[in-house]
Amino acid sequence: MLSDRSTCDQILFPTDGSEPAEAVLDYALQIASEHEATIHVLNVVDTSTTPLPEHKRM
16 A cells, blocks of 8 residues: 555556456556546557567567
């Protein structure tokens, strides 16, 4: 738990959409609510198991 002296007004929540990530989202939402913070969601994809289409590769 964050101390009262800590401030956090933005939270980055990277997720792969898995069940464990979704479980952590509840915790992130709780922290955001307690600190009136904004949550930014970053969807991540493991391209080693899910290759990108050819036209999106760099």
